[in-house]
Amino acid sequence: MTVPDLTLTMLGAANSGKTTFLLGMYDILSTGLHGYFTFTEDPDQAVNLRDAWDLLVDKGELPLPNDVDQSKYYRFVFNHGFTPLITVDWMDYRGGALDDHTTSGSDVSELRERLNRSDSIYLILDGGVIAKWLDDPAKLPLAKRRLQVRAMTDHLQRAMQHRREKGLPFPSIVVIITKADLLRSPSRGVGQALAQVVDQLEALLPVVFAVGVTALVCPVKVGDFGDSGEERVTSVDVKTIDPVGLHRPTIFSLMHYLTVGLGGRSVAVGEAEAGLSEVEEQMAALNRGFSAFLHSRRTAQLRNVAGAYTDTIENEKRQTRLDQDLISRLSHELQAHPIIRDGELEL
């Protein structure tokens, strides 16, 4: 069985919690969750991720920001039990790189090339900034600036345009709201805050409402660390670590990838069925009348072609059933999470 390879890119402003999210996601999925496991292809990368997570859990030390021109790459394998489902080529784009003032030309061109071939893009939004916007809607421009929304949107639109020109489907988008604990306020719970965010998301991130885009809005948190304002926090109280939802973005990426693949399978089945029908007609014509025995060699050749079409149809249908089962299983993990499809909200 060939395991599909998914390219995933994570974008977000500096200090938005991208790397911490990645560490927490890996920690949870590396020991298994609801039957799903993740491991790195390179065993040493697993040790690096584990050590960085342990530093957070044991000493409260948050990971250092990725240095200038030091975006990080990982290759993960995503299994259901012992069955490999997908390999993920993951890029943790250094936060500062979204800021044009600090970004080199090669850095940007690398990112653009990467986004053009990304199957899934994670937009990381700092929950603390979102909370301030929810508290005071007039702060939308400030929130956009701090979340680097313009840079993210520009990159995303450029990638979508590229894929449209190439006739490729758009990548799935996950709007990850990190530090989700900060969404809570005396007057609202996290659930209410999320509903508010989704309700007003079009004002903040209109790009995810474009036709052809499927986006999940997913709040996550590593712990209840409180608000530090604009100051970069380097350490937290280990007693407050309480990861929630960190595995869901990856589940969604896989689910969307399989769903897009179903369309391709359906086309393949349709083409094979049309081919089979044509071959059967040719065979029927050759077998008609007294001269049928003269065409026995040609008929045998066509029978082989028909057999190949039948095999293709059966294989594609079998794989479709397997993918549908898996999509159904994966969707349980995302129940009650808002998904925006072609600009329409689904719950």
Added chain:
Amino acid sequence: MLGNSGAGKTTYLSLMYAEMSEGVAGFQVRARSDAQHQVLMKDARGIRTGVYPVVTHRRASYELALRYNGTEVLPFSWRDHRGGAASGRTSDADDVAELHRDLLDSDAILMFADGAELVSSPRAAKAFGRLSGPVLRALNARGQVPTPLVIVVTKCDLVNLRDPKVLEAVRAPLRELIGAIRNSKHIHGTVQLVSCGPSPSNVIYPALWSLRWGVLGMRERLDLVARQHGAAARAAVKKNTRINRLAARFWGVPTNGEIALEERLYAQQAHQKLNDLIPPVQGLDKLLADVSSF
């Protein structure tokens, strides 16, 4: 064998060896070299008096053989890896890469968890969960190769497994991996609770359960060899014509009749070896009848 530091891998090996070398229901495990036999027996004697073997600093490999009623049934290598090897970087120590290579080649994998630590320390539970990574990585690379995987929970004499809370603390960190094994068609698993102190208990079962899969694998291979030689013999008989005999004499090569005889001999030899395996397989089945596996 892989597990975190202090999980009791080396202690387990010594005690298992000592018990099996004395013989259990006709089965015996013996080291091929006298030096290794002496080391393992000395360690086991020490453990029985409360002196535990020193921590393994590097991978140790023991060449052993399973015997039944005095006849060798299955030779095997037993690899004891340093505890830190499962969680180290390949760039830090050679034995880390050796562990990854061994996992790729092993016919059976034994994962060790310290039962007492599972109960008392969430860190230990997490550390055991993280052992899944190297195992999954290796088994993914191997494809659908049937592989027995034993989860050995050690130091069970130090915890009260009759207490439901304690039992749950032991079970919880194993649950995801057990679920994965249950859902797999090619991975066969069992969980074995053992005590490796001065009064060892259950120590023979993880080894014997793994060895049974080794013996069954050998039986399958022999069966295949017997069938292949049988088919070759039948095919040669069909081609054993007068012309073939004349041509073979002319070219100085064996006739199809001679080839058939030779193939039949190989098939008989394979059948004989298969027959020899019947008593040990039945013996292992009987011995392991109460061992639950999934």
